[in-house]
Amino acid sequence: MPQFSRQIISLSKSALQARTAPDQGGLLTGKDPTAFNPSDPLRLWIIQVGIIIITTQILSLGLRKLRQPRVIAEVLGGILLGPTAFGRIPGFSQHIFPSQSIPYLSLVANIGLCLFLFLVGLEIDMAIIRRNLRLSVSVAAAGITIPFGFGAALAIPLYHHFIDASQVSYTHFMLFTGVAYSITAFPVLCRILTELKLLDTTVGIVVLSAGVGNDIIGWTLLALSVALVNAGSGLTAVWILLVCIGWTIFMLLIVRRVLFWVARSTRSIERGPTIFFMTITILILFGSAFFTDVIGVHAIFGAFLAGIIVPRDGGLAITLTEKLEDMVSVIFLPLYFTLSGLSTDLGLLNTGTIWAFTVSICVLAFAGKFGGCTLAARYAGFTWREAGAIGSLMSCKGLIELIVLNVGLSAGILTRLVFSMFVLEALVLTFATTPTVSYLYPPHLHTRATATGPSFVDVRSPKDDEGGIGDRTMKAKHNEEGVTKRRFTVVLDKLEHLPSLMAITKLLQPSFPAYSQTGGSPGQSSGNETEIPAHFGALRLIELADRPSDLLKSSATDALLHTDPLIAIFRTFADLNALPVSASLSIEPFESLATSVAEHVRVLGTQLVLVPWLPSPHTSDNTDTGAQDHSTTFDALFRMDRSTPLPHTHFVRSVFAQAGTNVGLLIGRAPFAVHGQTHVFLPFFGGPDDRLALDFVMQLCANPRVSATVVHITKRDIEADVSPLEAARLANEEEKAEENIQRNTITITSHRSMTTGFPDTMYGNATTQTRLQSETADSITWARYTTTLSSAEHSRVTFEELDSPIPLHAALQRARALQQDPQHPQRPVMVVVGRSRRLAVEDHHAELRTLETEHGGALRADVWKTVGDVGTAFVMAGIDTNLLVMQASGTHAD
Incomplete structure (x- = not known):
C-alpha cells in the first residue's frame, strides 16, 4: 500500500523497456500464444478476458432463472477459474493465469473498480436519506453497530486460530472483520428491490435510505481501517485521517460547485454530458482516487467521493452512468471478481474446525444484520413480516463486502484461508436474500408508499x-x-x-351517457342517465x-x-x-x-x-393495386428477426392472461382520420370476445365522426342456388380444407403443447349447455343493437347478415370492399375482431390453413395464440388497416 500507485509506476517502468526486435511471427512461427511476455502482455490478457467473460455470462444465464444478481455469477466464475476448480487441471493456471500476468490483470481490474465505485457514488442520493431520516436512522444504526460487535467478537477466535500475531495486529484484523460484517451491498440491494417490486413500498424506501447511510458509514470505517494499517504510528494514523476528512470536505464544498458550474456552462444538464464535461469528470475521478491512494487511503474511496459530487439535475447522473456502465459491467467488474476467485481456494476448507468457523461466520453475519435491523424496524412501527423483510434485505452482502475483503487481503490483514471463508459467507448471504424476502414479504402484503416524505400512505x-x-x-x-x-x-x-x-x-x-337502470344502449335515452x-x-x-x-x-x-x-x-x-x-x-x-x-x-x-403493437417498417405495399406482398406481411409483423420479436408475443399473451379485465390489442398499420370520418368494420361470429367487440364498436359510434359496418357471419354448406362457377370454386375450397383437417389436427395439438404457461384461449372445452347459453347471449346482443338504435345512429351503422361456407374469406372480401368504396375513397377503415371464439360452434382451423397456402405466410403457434383466428386471417391477407383484437375478461380462464 498504496498498491494502486505502485502498480502504475512498476508497470510503466517495464513498458519502457522495449524489445530490441519485436516478434512478428507469433503463432505462425510455432510459438505458444499463451506464453507470457512482459513486453507484450496483450495476447495473454485478451485470452484471459475472453475466458472470464464467457464463463461469467454462462453462469449468469442459469442464475438469472433463480432471480440472483449478476455478482453471484461473477464471483462463482472467478472461483471456478481459480485453484478451487479449473486451477486443479494440470497446466491451466500456468498457461492462462500465470503469476507474472496477475499485476497487469490487477491494474485493469483496479481501474475498473475505481470506475465502478464512481458509479456507486452516482447512485447515492442524499435526498433519499433526508426524506426518510426518521425511519431509516434506527435501521441503519442497528445494521452497523450490532453486526460490527458480532464481527469484533468473532475476530478473537479467528485471530488466534488463523492469523499470525507477529505479522498482523489484532486491532487491524478486528476492524476489517467488523467492517465486513457491517457493510451492505447497496448496488446489489437496488437490483433486488427493483426485481421484487419493492422500490415504491414502505419497506423498499426505508431499506434504500438505510442502505445509503450504511454504505457511507461503512466506507468511512474502511478508510479509517486502511489508514490505521498504513500508518507507522498512532500519530500518523491521525494525520492520515485528518487529511482524508479535509479532502472530503474540499470535494463536497469546492469541487462539487466547480463541477456544477462546468455542467451548467457546457449545458450538460440540458443536453447531456459534453466531451469537455466528461473529460473534467474523469480527471476529477482519477485525481481523487490518486490523492486518497497516496495519502494512505485506498483509491476506491476517492473514486466514490467523485461520484457523490456529480450534479443530479436534469438526470445528468443517469446519462453519465449510461456513458460508462457497459464497459464497467462487461469487462472491468468480471476481471476484478475473477481476481477475487483466483485468490479464493475453497479446497483450503478441509477440516471440521475450519468448516465450523465458516458456518459460524455465515450464521453470525446473518444474525447480526437480520436481527439488528428487524428489531429496529419493528420498534419503528413495522409489522413482523415487514421488519423481517427489512432485515433480510439489509443482510445482502454482494460485491461491496468482496471489495472490503480484497482490500484486507492486499494489505496482508487476511490470509487466503480466512479470505476464502468470508467470500463463501458473502455468496451465501447474497444468494439467500431474494428467496428469504419473497417468503417473508410476498406481493399481496406489499404496502405502497408515497414518493416523498416519511408519511407513508397505503x-x-x-x-x-x-x-x-x-x-x-x-x-x-x-x-x-x-x-x-x-x-x-x-x-x-x-x-x-x-x-x-x-x-x-x-x-x-x-x-358517453351511462346505461339506465332498466337497460338500453348508447344513445337510447331513458331520462335518468348521467x-x-x-x-x-x-x-x-x-x-x-x-x-x-x-x-x-x-x-x-x-x-x-x-x-x-x-x-x-x-x-x-x-x-x-x-x-x-x-x-x-x-x-x-x-x-x-x-x-x-x-x-x-x-x-x-x-x-x-389498450395494448399497442406495430408491424415492421419493412412491410412492402403496392399502392397502385391496393394489394400487398402477402408473403412478407405476416412474417414482417411477427418474425423473430424483425421489429416484433417472439418475446413481444409473450408479453401480449401475458397481458391477455393476467389483466383480469377487457383487453384490446391495437395493431396500428394505417393512419386514422381523427377530424374526418373513420369507418369501423366488425365481422361478428359470436362468443364473449365478439360481443365485447360489438359493444365497443357501438360505443365508438356514439362519436358522430365514426360510422360502422357490422356483419354477422355464419358458416353454411353450399346451396343449390349458387352459380355453377361459384359452386365449383367453393367446392374446391371445401375440398382443400377437408384434406388439411387431419394434418391440422395434429399441428394444432403440437401448437398447444408449445405454449405451456398460457391457457388455450382459442377453443376451450365447452359443453352443449354453455355453447347454447353463449349463442343465446349472441342473439340478445345482436337484437339489442339492431332494434333499439336511434335513427341518427342507424344512419351511421350498417348491420348485415351473411352466410358463407368460407366465413374468413367472406370477412376479408367485405373489408376490402369497404376500403375500396368509391363514395369514400379517403376514409380509413379500422377492423375490430374478437380474439377468441371459445363458445362458438364453428372453428376456422381448416380455412386458416387454406389462407396460409394462398398468401404464403407461415402460421406460427405463438402468433395464432396471440391474435386469434380472425385476427390472424386479416394479418396474413395483408389488409392494410388498423386492427383491434378484443378479449373479454374471463375468457382466458379455460
Missing part, C-alpha cells in the same frame, strides 16, 4: 377519500357486457405507438436491464414521470383535447411487465386496456 386502503383510487378499485363496474366503458388504460411502450393510441383515444373523447366522462390512465413501461442506469431510473420514477417523452407527449395531447389522464411509470424486468399492467389495472379499476 393506496390499497379502503379508507381513501370518495373517488380516490382505493374507492374506485372497490366500486368500479367493469367486465360487464353491454355497459359503456369509461375507464381506459393505454400502455405506452414505444414512440411509434403514440399516433394510433392518440387517435383511438380521440375517438373515445365525448362523454353524463360520465371517459378517463384514461397512461402506463409507461420501461424494461429493466442489467445496467446501473436502469436502477437509477427505477429509483427516480417521480422525476421520470415529468421528463419521459412518451408521457409528456400523451399528456400534452390530453390537455389539448380536455381529456382526463393520469400517468404512471413502471420499470420492471421483461417477465414482470405484464404483471405490472395487471396491478395497474386492478388499482385503477380499468374497464379496458
Whole structure:
C-alpha cells in the first residue's frame, strides 16, 4: 500500500523497456500464444478476458432463472477459474493465469473498480436519506453497530486460530472483520428491490435510505481501517485521517460547485454530458482516487467521493452512468471478481474446525444484520413480516463486502484461508436474500408508499377519500357486457405507438351517457342517465436491464414521470383535447411487465386496456393495386428477426392472461382520420370476445365522426342456388380444407403443447349447455343493437347478415370492399375482431390453413395464440388497416 500507485509506476517502468526486435511471427512461427511476455502482455490478457467473460455470462444465464444478481455469477466464475476448480487441471493456471500476468490483470481490474465505485457514488442520493431520516436512522444504526460487535467478537477466535500475531495486529484484523460484517451491498440491494417490486413500498424506501447511510458509514470505517494499517504510528494514523476528512470536505464544498458550474456552462444538464464535461469528470475521478491512494487511503474511496459530487439535475447522473456502465459491467467488474476467485481456494476448507468457523461466520453475519435491523424496524412501527423483510434485505452482502475483503487481503490483514471463508459467507448471504424476502414479504402484503416524505400512505386502503383510487378499485363496474366503458388504460411502450393510441383515444373523447337502470344502449335515452366522462390512465413501461442506469431510473420514477417523452407527449395531447389522464411509470424486468399492467389495472379499476403493437417498417405495399406482398406481411409483423420479436408475443399473451379485465390489442398499420370520418368494420361470429367487440364498436359510434359496418357471419354448406362457377370454386375450397383437417389436427395439438404457461384461449372445452347459453347471449346482443338504435345512429351503422361456407374469406372480401368504396375513397377503415371464439360452434382451423397456402405466410403457434383466428386471417391477407383484437375478461380462464 498504496498498491494502486505502485502498480502504475512498476508497470510503466517495464513498458519502457522495449524489445530490441519485436516478434512478428507469433503463432505462425510455432510459438505458444499463451506464453507470457512482459513486453507484450496483450495476447495473454485478451485470452484471459475472453475466458472470464464467457464463463461469467454462462453462469449468469442459469442464475438469472433463480432471480440472483449478476455478482453471484461473477464471483462463482472467478472461483471456478481459480485453484478451487479449473486451477486443479494440470497446466491451466500456468498457461492462462500465470503469476507474472496477475499485476497487469490487477491494474485493469483496479481501474475498473475505481470506475465502478464512481458509479456507486452516482447512485447515492442524499435526498433519499433526508426524506426518510426518521425511519431509516434506527435501521441503519442497528445494521452497523450490532453486526460490527458480532464481527469484533468473532475476530478473537479467528485471530488466534488463523492469523499470525507477529505479522498482523489484532486491532487491524478486528476492524476489517467488523467492517465486513457491517457493510451492505447497496448496488446489489437496488437490483433486488427493483426485481421484487419493492422500490415504491414502505419497506423498499426505508431499506434504500438505510442502505445509503450504511454504505457511507461503512466506507468511512474502511478508510479509517486502511489508514490505521498504513500508518507507522498512532500519530500518523491521525494525520492520515485528518487529511482524508479535509479532502472530503474540499470535494463536497469546492469541487462539487466547480463541477456544477462546468455542467451548467457546457449545458450538460440540458443536453447531456459534453466531451469537455466528461473529460473534467474523469480527471476529477482519477485525481481523487490518486490523492486518497497516496495519502494512505485506498483509491476506491476517492473514486466514490467523485461520484457523490456529480450534479443530479436534469438526470445528468443517469446519462453519465449510461456513458460508462457497459464497459464497467462487461469487462472491468468480471476481471476484478475473477481476481477475487483466483485468490479464493475453497479446497483450503478441509477440516471440521475450519468448516465450523465458516458456518459460524455465515450464521453470525446473518444474525447480526437480520436481527439488528428487524428489531429496529419493528420498534419503528413495522409489522413482523415487514421488519423481517427489512432485515433480510439489509443482510445482502454482494460485491461491496468482496471489495472490503480484497482490500484486507492486499494489505496482508487476511490470509487466503480466512479470505476464502468470508467470500463463501458473502455468496451465501447474497444468494439467500431474494428467496428469504419473497417468503417473508410476498406481493399481496406489499404496502405502497408515497414518493416523498416519511408519511407513508397505503393506496390499497379502503379508507381513501370518495373517488380516490382505493374507492374506485372497490366500486368500479367493469367486465360487464353491454355497459359503456369509461375507464381506459393505454400502455405506452414505444414512440411509434403514440399516433394510433392518440387517435383511438380521440375517438373515445365525448362523454358517453351511462346505461339506465332498466337497460338500453348508447344513445337510447331513458331520462335518468348521467353524463360520465371517459378517463384514461397512461402506463409507461420501461424494461429493466442489467445496467446501473436502469436502477437509477427505477429509483427516480417521480422525476421520470415529468421528463419521459412518451408521457409528456400523451399528456400534452390530453390537455389539448380536455381529456382526463393520469400517468404512471413502471420499470420492471421483461417477465414482470405484464404483471405490472395487471396491478395497474386492478388499482385503477380499468374497464379496458389498450395494448399497442406495430408491424415492421419493412412491410412492402403496392399502392397502385391496393394489394400487398402477402408473403412478407405476416412474417414482417411477427418474425423473430424483425421489429416484433417472439418475446413481444409473450408479453401480449401475458397481458391477455393476467389483466383480469377487457383487453384490446391495437395493431396500428394505417393512419386514422381523427377530424374526418373513420369507418369501423366488425365481422361478428359470436362468443364473449365478439360481443365485447360489438359493444365497443357501438360505443365508438356514439362519436358522430365514426360510422360502422357490422356483419354477422355464419358458416353454411353450399346451396343449390349458387352459380355453377361459384359452386365449383367453393367446392374446391371445401375440398382443400377437408384434406388439411387431419394434418391440422395434429399441428394444432403440437401448437398447444408449445405454449405451456398460457391457457388455450382459442377453443376451450365447452359443453352443449354453455355453447347454447353463449349463442343465446349472441342473439340478445345482436337484437339489442339492431332494434333499439336511434335513427341518427342507424344512419351511421350498417348491420348485415351473411352466410358463407368460407366465413374468413367472406370477412376479408367485405373489408376490402369497404376500403375500396368509391363514395369514400379517403376514409380509413379500422377492423375490430374478437380474439377468441371459445363458445362458438364453428372453428376456422381448416380455412386458416387454406389462407396460409394462398398468401404464403407461415402460421406460427405463438402468433395464432396471440391474435386469434380472425385476427390472424386479416394479418396474413395483408389488409392494410388498423386492427383491434378484443378479449373479454374471463375468457382466458379455460
